[in-house]
Amino acid sequence: MRPAAEVSMNLRRFVAVFPLLILAAPALLADAPGVYAIVGGTVHPVSGPAIENGVVIIRDGLIEAVGKNDLALPHDATPIDAKGAHIYPGLIDAQTSLGFSAPAPRRGFGGGGGGGGARRTEDTPEPSPDTLAIRNAKISDDDADARRATGVTTIITAPAAGIFNGQSVALNLGGGPIESRVIKSPAALQLSFNPRPAWTYPDSLMGVISYIRQTLLDAQQYSAARTVYERNPSGLRRPADNPSLEALQPALNRALPVVFIADSEEMIRRAQRIAAEFNIKYVISGAREAYAFADELKNVPLLVSVKWPVAPTDKDDREDQPLRMIRFRQLAPTTPSVLAKAGATFALVSGAGKTGDFLPGIRKAIRNGLTEDDALRATTLTPARIFGFDRQLGSLERGKIANVVVSDKPLFDDNAKVTHVFVDGREVRLPKEEKKAAESPASPIDGTWNLTVRATQGSVSIIVTLRNENGQLSGTYSGDRGSGDVRGGTYSDGSFEFTISAAAQNEAETTDWVFRGILGGDAVTGTVTTTLGTFEFSGSKSK
């Protein structure tokens, strides 16, 4: 019963895909969606109250029935004993960049040279409004396995790089070709306030805002020009075609929501000003400072990142921080509960966080006052509603897509373990614990590094703690120029790149310092690009 499209796959494509199929096969227990009866656990339909000793029946990829354990079980169903366990709709993580790597480090130091035009220095081209995530996402089995182990069966993903990040896709984390797993494409147009490297417009936050405004104005003009031309082309010069500006039309017509990545109160307000200026339907993602003005956000769908700010590891650094930063990192995890009390519409997302941080992040929000029910809603039905696929997903109801998760304890308990995951009605094997550990071997760049930057004003000491996960570097920094999270980190074959927000000596403003270096044993060397010029740095690993 293979779908016709797969049968007619031409030979060449089959040969290309064949090794992948072999690799993918062990992750999937069954090829075709079967019939399952999950019996005896506590069913959390989300759309209604929990059902003790309940049953969920799955057939052909859909939910056939949800109810008490007195339903007649279909004779052809594979029974799954869920006594004492908990059954949920699969979680939806509505903000990820799964399947997209950060731009590769530039070759050599200080950029790869000019070349006129856009003077783009990254090897990976920056996405544009017409970049479709569905065409570019490369989600490895390990990535999908790791997500599913946390109960996530649907993600929304888009590249994190660039300003116009392209059009995101909502995707089931099952098997089969990516097209068959799409829930919605495009799900949204995504926009980030990411300045480009120095000397490439726009290289400042204010430049990014101007760039976004100009691009949206250009899209308006593009549409106006086409309308005039198409009415009667005679005697008019033909307007140039532009797929990027074309791709912005659904956003300007309110047919497609725009997701703005904005974390702080002021970034959220900046996004809101742009949305108001261009009458755009929008969603705010990040939003960790939403606790500060929740009452004003009641009518704005929010995707709250549960990658909560962390304290610097060093005690002196912690104590040197201004109260404002300490307050932020302690109050940010109260954002979900504050929003719930204000009656706002919000989902919880992993955002820029790592896969393994999602459930712990949600648990921290619960410790900070969010109810478990609200947490569940914020990871199921609410994101489905925000992106307009709540008729298909987000709850356990007859006729919905059979994304179902079983866990041995309530899912948000500290030691809960996901035992069964169904995606599109197929049971998916979960990674074993040993495999998870083996997945991320220590990388030579992992660890704490003491760096010295030789700036013209004198030496600057910065301590960074880095961790490499599939070529993406994350971590924290502290020292002479403040402390915080490392951004835009990449690592490959001994060369690395990352960015910090370096505070000026007066602590008031920060500017980006982009580190690019190479690794040699326990030493690193390279250059730092700042708005004041490029300096050399060197460093050694902290034992």
Add this chain to the structure above:
Amino acid sequence: MRKAAVIFALLALPLFAQERVVLIKNATILTITNGTIENGSVLIRGSKIAAVGKNIAEPANAQVIDAGGKFVMPGIIDTHSHTAVEGSVNEISLPNTGMVRISDVLTADDISAYRQLAGGTTTALVLHGSANAIGGQSQIVKWKWGHPISEWPVEGAPRTIKFALGENPKSANFRPPEGQPRQYPATRMGVEEVIRKSFTDARDYLAAWDEYEAKRKRNEAAIPPRRDLLMETMADILRGNIDVHSHCYRSDEIMMLLNLSDELGFKIRELQHVLEGYKVAKEIAAHGSSGGTFIDWWGYKAEAYDAIPYNVALMVRSGVLTSVNSDSDELARHLNHDAAKSMKYGGLKEDEALRLCTINGAKQLRLDDRIGSIEVGKDADLAIWTGHPLSVYSRVETTMIEGEVVFDRQRDLQQRAAMKKEKEERLKKEADEAKKDGKGKKDA
């Protein structure tokens, strides 16, 4: 019904709300524009100064501040600041970045704004940096610490833009990394060309729009031109809707800009830094421009070699509207000192010195009908000083913006203790949680 009640409440609010009435009495009032009043009073109603003088009757409902032995001065105005900007103050990437706006990236989190209030500074022109010949659009703000950032820009204030001449816009101090080509322009000639070209382009841009509008009037089919934010900005400068504040050092480049702007048909509102202004002071005055400068910075880079501390006095004596400004967070906390130094360097009179950091800046910002002096009808932006503000031994006790106390030394001392306590408690809470987590992990 409920809606009606809300509307009624809104209408009634101004009638019933207690209007602020504050009387500052027994003080030495430095009015700036009308001399000094010994043992005088300032009456504030709402956000405005309602009366100034020797014998002001105390209104029954007034909050009274007895400022016996103290001095009252208008809030200091700093016409060159980069405080409260999030991200880089420079969009470096292009020789003309007139489309970017400081107003988009102001932040209410910058503690320097509060520290400036502690030095009696209440208003500032927050400028784009000087990395390019034409930088971004600047913003006039009041340091309304504690208010959302949307309330900081001065409503109705003129729009402004930053130009820059000399070493910075030719990338002498902002060099791209090795391997990346140097950005045009690399000479002072190039800086001039960038500015001239920007405005000839703007004329072409306006002509294209005029042509389009004309066709539309004749009901001819026409494709609308692109709306270009950079060209719109240039056009608004030509229309006189945006005031130009230009960074400059040397007399040759100052003369270049004055001549060029005369040729292009707009005025330079204020020459910023203008360290060699004394050499061409008469020409600056003739152009109708003004100067905002440092009192005693010299020799700190090649283009500052001819700077002298007498620059302020020489410009003032030549009829140039002159102010002292900060360029930085720290100096903005004691611009009164810089004003005072003009009495030592060049012998300005006391009232002339005081104007350097008050009414002269207000005139440069074209806000002298609202700020810069203590006059009836002006905004109640005031600072109460322990002694004469031109003395290094004086400090600010209280600063008000539009009648609201935005800094008060006694309140600050109390807050310091409370914040110290809060910080200790928060750090302790964090340490306790970390300990518990660590223990939990070990047990598991």
